[in-house]
Amino acid sequence: MMTLKEFGENLKNLNAAYEQLRKKYQKPENGKTIEVAGINWLVLDKLENGYFAISEDFYGRDRKFDDNCNDWKSSDLRNELNTDLRKKIENELGVDSLVEFERNLLSLDGQAEYGTCRDYVSLISVDEYRKYRKFLPNRSKWWWTLTPDSTACNNDDTYVRVVSPSGCICNNNCSSNANRYPKKYRFSLVDKMQNKSMEIYEMLFEANRTDIKNYKRDRLEMQTKAIAYCDELLFYIEMSYELNIISEKSVEYWSKLVSDVKHMAIAWRTKDRKR
Numbered sequence: 001m002m003t004l005k006e007f008g009e010n011l012k013n014l015n016a017a018y019e020q021l022r023k024k025y026q027k028p029e030n031g032k033t034i035e036v037a038g039i040n041w042l043v044l045d046k047l048e049n050g051y052f053a054i055s056e057d058f059y060g061r062d063r064k065f066d067d068n069c070n071d072w073k074s075s076d077l078r079n080e081l082n083t084d085l086r087k088k089i090e091n092e093l094g095v096d097s098l099v100e101f102e103r104n105l106l107s108l109d110g111q112a113e114y115g116t117c118r119d120y121v122s123l124i125s126v127d128e129y130r131k132y133r134k135f136l137p138n139r140s141k142w143w144w145t146l147t148p149d150s151t152a153c154n155n156d157d158t159y160v161r162v163v164s165p166s167g168c169i170c171n172n173n174c175s176s177n178a179n180r181y182p183k184k185y186r187f188s189l190v191d192k193m194q195n196k197s198m199e200i201y202e203m204l205f206e207a208n209r210t211d212i213k214n215y216k217r218d219r220l221e222m223q224t225k226a227i228a229y230c231d232e233l234l235f236y237i238e239m240s241y242e243l244n245i246i247s248e249k250s251v252e253y254w255s256k257l258v259s260d261v262k263h264m265a266i267a268w269r270t271k272d273r274k275r
Contacts, residue, residue, distance in 0.1 A: 028053075031135045037088045044132040050099040054124060054136070063144075065174040070148040070160045072105055073117045075174070077144070081121040089121070103146060108161055113151040122146065126161050126169055138167045142198055145169075164198045168205055189236060189245075196233045200226050204265060212272060223269040230262035 028034045028043040028051055035041070041053040066075040090097055098120040105114035108126060123146040129136065142162050149171050150156035162172045172194070207222035234255055241251045 037085075037092045042135060044128075044135055047099075054132075065144055065160050067175050069152075069157050070174045071114045071151075071157070072103065072123070072146040072148070073114060078117075078119065078122070078146075081123075082119055086120050105146065105148070107148040107150050107154075109150045109154065111148075111151040111154055113153050114148065129163060129169070133167075136163075136167075139163075139165055141165060142170070142172070142194070144172075164202060166202050168202055170198060170201050189240065189243075193233060193236045193240075196229055196236065200229045200233065200261065203229065204261075212275060216272070216275075220269060220272060223265055223272070227262055227265050227269070230258050230265070233258050234262075 030043055030045060032043050033040050033056065034043060034053070040056040042056050043051055043053045045052040063077055063080070065077050069075070072078055086098060100118050100120050101122075103117050103119050103122050104125060104127075105116060106112055106125075107114070123144055124132075126145050126147040129145060142164050145161045145163065147161040148157075149159035149161055158174050159171045160174050162170055164170045203222045203226035207219050207226065210219040210222065212219050237246075237251055237254050237258065240246045241248065246254075
């Protein structure tokens, strides 16, 4: 015969089990977080046949988009998400838990060369990022979208649009350049170079948005910071060469790109000072 104490313990365990099931299978709300397959997912929308959600802990620095091309349809990352991650989710929720949906691979400059594809797990596009921006807080690191900057027909099949830590839409190489670097440098030197590139973009972007009539000093400070960040990035590039990570040709190419941005920023600041 069950004692009162044992009955109380069983009731407590049943309540705990019920609470876990309720949290697992409750209908999620837009802007709320749910946990599936050990991953936190931010619900963005309720659709006709399911929910549209994005992983909260998925960042670009941890994975490359692809080694050679910015076409999501053939990318390594798409294959990973629709095999390994899909299997992980279906093992927990069942084989019919994910709904296949169409992805539009239109490039930022309007090239439709890549067409569309259908995924079970995918990245969001730039248009979707804009649509659901109110639910997407700024992160501490940048992350991929599936939107290419342009396509091969426009002589650009390497750059993909990413979301920076401040929420700005920027460019990044599809390989993220990590495959060029030995593993011991990927989360130190590579991170510094990528983050510094983003900081340059963000400073110039914010300076351009700042009204010179009312906030001239702030605008000049942002321009000065961007110029200083260019010098830091040039230092990291030179360091990569000294460590025999990149070739002399790569140093010349990358340094020219950064120096061009630096000189344009200096010219811009000089012009603003005279206004």
